[in-house]
Amino acid sequence: MEQVLNILSMIPWWGWILILLLIIAIRDIFFNKRHIITHNFPIVGHIRYALESIGPELRQYIVASDREELPFNRNERGWIYASAKNQNNYEGFGTDEDIYKTNYIFINNSMLAYKLDKSHYNYENPYFIACAKVMGQFTNRKRPFRPASIINVSAMSFGSLSAKAIESLNVGCKQANAYHNTGEGGLSQYHKKGADVIFHFGTGYFGVRDDDGNFSLKKMVKLVKENPQIRAIEVKLSQGAKPGKGGVLPASKITKEIAAIRHVPLGKDILSPPTHSAFSDIPELVDFVEEIANATGLPVGIKSAVGQIKQWEELATIMKDTNRGPDFITVDGGEGGTGAAPPSFADHVSLPFINAFTDVYRVFEDKGITNRIVFIASGKLGFPAKAAMAFAMGADCINVAREAMISIGCIQAQSCHNNTCPTGIATQNKWLQSGINIEDKAERVNYYFTKFKKEFLEITHACGYEHPAQFAMDDVDINLSDKNITKTLASTFGYIKTKVPFTSVEDIKNCPHLGGTYGAEKKVKTKEVETEDTSVSKQ
Structure with missing residues (x-):
């Protein structure tokens, strides 16, 4: 042996x-009986597989140019990161975009910018941009709701995102006066940190389902009564990433807490069916909403999400004839991606957002009822x-999902579906979540929304308007293929946006249905909100 x-x-x-x-x-x-490459080239084959496994990282940080990578290129992510950290998000030496490419947009500025009336200037919140419309106003809902921010957090559930990520987003939304959409995983304690909430549910009815998995109106009423921060309810028909397919939350991401909130068993994949059991056609959908x-x-x-247009036409006809139906419509572009889906x-x-939205809006514009609906846009906006x-x-509003994730530290690792998200945002792994500082990340959400609104408001003023609702379709040009070169949106899509009833930002600030903490401060002084039906959440 020695x-x-x-x-x-x-x-x-x-x-x-x-x-x-x-x-x-x-x-x-x-x-080796399974892999041909490593059998025929045993050493080189392993090197090849190793390089392949880190290919996305190599391309993301080394190979791809600043404008190449998808779904969000390095310049886009850099702008969000800088904004969220309250750093300089400007760029120098001019644009490096290909301004002649198809679908490139140009915003037509005014010769003279909008002159801000300093007497109405809100020094406490200079970048206040609330929605110009009120949800539920035309259908006489008991508790109408005007979103206090035109940019808000889109539907991402607790389960697909971690507890710390959800809490960071909610606290950040409170600071930014934005609403927080729950996603279809139910209302968790992490959604109850002070922001206005839109309760969202899909075909699985998580959080409002009975023992058989069917929708329970009794549970919905109880949930709303016990949680006054819920300001609106959204029924998900489909989402951009996988319309008509349903969803899966892997068993590996289901904790006892998630199972209790969703009212599902532990140890099994959670399946959302592709269709609703509570209704089966458009008239039944309208009845369900009402x-x-x-x-x-x-x-x-x-x-x-949007594809065939016939059922949208049926919905618009019913809404015009009966004054019933949804108070808001969220159009999700096919480029959406927070839900894992087959390629x-x-x-x-x-359809991608720009095609989907124009198709849907045109249907309701033809019926003359666009001002009865709050249109929410979603899809890399x-x-x-x-x-x-x-x-x-x-x-009328923008919903952001992946952009909000990036603001709290997402690095676009694209491992959301594997429960191995390295930043702890899209995983239930406690160790990976431990790096999230909720106070810091919430502040970053607020800064991102604030910087967004600041720049958006500056663009609005540059075009001669006080509020983004005043934008018209001739204010934006879009590059087209072939020899059409560039046309306005109106010329391209064949309709004229209905003028939004807007008087002034000052009138919006005094609206009794305004959400957010800014609105809450105003509401306590008005008689209209002394009843429970019109009260604002005080979390």
Whole structure:
């Protein structure tokens, strides 16, 4: 034994490496029955697989240019990071965008910018931009709601995101006067940190389901009564990433807490069916919306990706003829991505935002009822110039999902579906979550929203307007293919946005239905909100 040890001690370090490689080669050549490359090229094959496994990281940080990477390129992520950290988010030496590419947008500024009336200037909150419309006003809901911010957090559930991520977003929304959409995972304690909440549910009815998995109106009423921060309810028909497919929350991401909130068993994948059991056609959908609105007193809306347009036409006809139906419509572009999906769905099913929104808005514009609906736009719109385009097309609010995740530290690792998110944002792994500082991340959400609103408001004023609702379709040009070169949105999409009833920002500030902490301060002084039905959440 001593002689063996002496011989082994004489082998240099590089000799051990050669021995290890020889063992790997023997194993792959004689015992590997699964992988052709490592069998035929035992050493080089392993190097190839190692490089392939870190390919996304190499491209993200080294190979891809600042404008190449998808879904969000390095420049876009950099702008969000800088804004969220309250750092300089400007760029110098001019644009490096290809301004002649198809679908590139140009915002038509005014010769003379809007002159701000200093007597109405809010020094405490200079970048206040509330929604110009009120949800539920035309359908006489008991508790109408005017979102206090035109940019808000889109539907991302507790379960798909971690507890600390949800809490960070909610606290940040409170600071920014934005609402926080719960996603379809139910209302958790992490959604109750002070922000206005839109309760969202899909085909699984999580949080408002009975023992058989069906929708429970009794549970919905109880939930709304016990949680006054819920200001509106959203019924998800489909989402951009995978419309008509349903969803899966892997068993590995389901904790006891998540199971209790969703009213589902532990140890099993949570399946959301592709269709609703509570209704099966458009008239039944309208009845379902009205049933919830009458029972809760809240505005009720729908969220959907867009493809075929016939059922949208049926919905618009019913709404015009009966004055019933959703108070708001969230149009989710096919480029949406917070829900994991098969590539065939993510890449090809449902229209991208710009096509989806114009198709839907045109249907309601033809019926003359666009001002009865709050249109919420979703689909990579968390940048001021893209938001200006959306408002010019008819949007009233912007919902952001991945942009909000990036603001709290998401690095676009694209491992949301594996429960291995390295930043702790899209995982239930306690160790990975431990790096999230809720106070710091909430502040970053607030800064991102504030910087967004600041820049968006500056663009609005540059175009001669006081509020983004005043944008018209001729205020934005878009590059087209072939020889059409550039046309306005109106020329391109064949409709004229209905003028939004807007008087002044000052009137919006005094609205009794205004949400957010800013609105709450105003409401305590008004008689209209002394009853429980019109009270604002005081968390």
